Amino acid sequence: MKFEPVAPIRAYERIVEQIEEAVVSGRLKPGERLPGERELMTQFGVGRSTVREALRVLQAAALIRSRPGDPRGPEVLAASPVALHRSMHRLARAQEVGLSELLQFRMVLDGSAHLLAATLRTDEDLSALDTALAAMRAGATEGYEEFSRADVTFHEVIARASRNPLLVVSAEVVRGVVLELIEDKLQHARDRAALMKSWLNHHALVLEAVRAADGESAARLARRALYDNYAEYVPEDQRAKLAPLL
Amino acid sequence: MKFEPVAPIRAYERIVEQIEEAVVSGRLKPGERLPGERELMTQFGVGRSTVREALRVLQAAALIRSRPGDPRGPEVLAASPVALHRSMHRLARAQEVGLSELLQFRMVLDGSAHLLAATLRTDEDLSALDTALAAMRAGATEGYEEFSRADVTFHEVIARASRNPLLVVSAEVVRGVVLELIEDKLQHARDRAALMKSWLNHHALVLEAVRAADGESAARLARRALYDNYAEYVPEDQRAKLAPLL
């Protein structure tokens, strides 16, 4: 006979459960409004502070947003990866997850995205990639900002071409966290011209592989590029963890 | 000239920032205690409700835990992936991701985990896998429940052997969501004896590959097994999305 540990369930938790269930299950669609706090407190039969604590939790989870003065009440938000991003970032900063693990994970995700994209890409995807690559070429002469934006676009198009939203979101989040971790080091890096040239060259190769529907090559190229450009920031004794993915 | 959108910063957000910074940066170590709510409200110069809303957010982020009656105050928690778990679960449920995408994602994650595990596994990992496999063999004769538990253990050991907590958490979450989606179909499936035999056989092969440090084989076996056992529940017209991963 086994028993489960019992923890007292707080009133505000119950409220969170109910609203979360309604939002996640789609019974409350993005853009719809929750009743105001005073109305909620009568519906749930609790005090306003209890309602407010529940709303705080839901807001921290990026499920709702409430602005003072809006008579329509708190707004139900569309599912977004910002909460995922926050959690991952915190975990990364708390040293629980190091750059090596993040890079590993990104190599896995990006590689798979490229693999799938190469197989499933449509003609629209290809022309979107052409456009993005052209934007990168143009951005390279204008400044790092523009170049970086175009680079992100390229990655996003690839991810979307994989036709898997989970892959899109995860890759986006991990990319963001990785960049946050090394952005200061990246600031005073060796000259950016060479960096941009390297990325540009790589993206052109990837695009060719994707166009040729050669998933294996595209994936290998993507992983290789990540390793070549970021491995230097990984502590030397951990670089071995990245090698198996090449 | 560019301007940034401005949002008013609430008092409780400031408190969250300060405490989160202290926790994440390590200035407050796990197990240490925060001052009680009444003490915090004087230190921050705000009302108790404001303090409480901040604590709620921090608790939802799994950074602290507070129990009523404890005179030592809220406890700082060790960094844990539970918040990440929650975010990912919500996203998976809300984004209406289909079984095909989930299975795709799981094939990617599990495959990579096996690849890494085969390369990085220690002797302890191997013996843990031996134990888990033995437990599965024993469970197969006792009932589906025991077998299933042992099966989960096997997967977890593999994931942990990859030495990447992100992979561990993601794989665990995706596995859970996949099972939720097909558990009813799995209930009235063809006889379980055959199912268990199939899994048992597969796990033995995987273990051999891992022992031989043959990452490619282990990964391929893992992806193959997922496809063979679950693809039948994926709508036929979407099965093509899984093929590139085999």
Add this chain to the structure above:
DNA sequence: GAAGTACACTGGTCCGACCAGTAGCCTGAG
């Protein structure tokens, strides 16, 4: 010394109040 008890204090919840700020109506000018 161990067992039991009393107490001070904790967090959870409720209530009532005030404030700054907003959405939408309402008005009056054109």
Add this chain to the structure above:
DNA sequence: CTCAGGCTACTGGTCGGACCAGTGTACTTC
């Protein structure tokens, strides 16, 4: 009739006080 402008009822944010059930600790009792 349209529309700019002000008005107002209401929103969420914050405060302070209050009560309760439950806990950890220190103190009593045996």
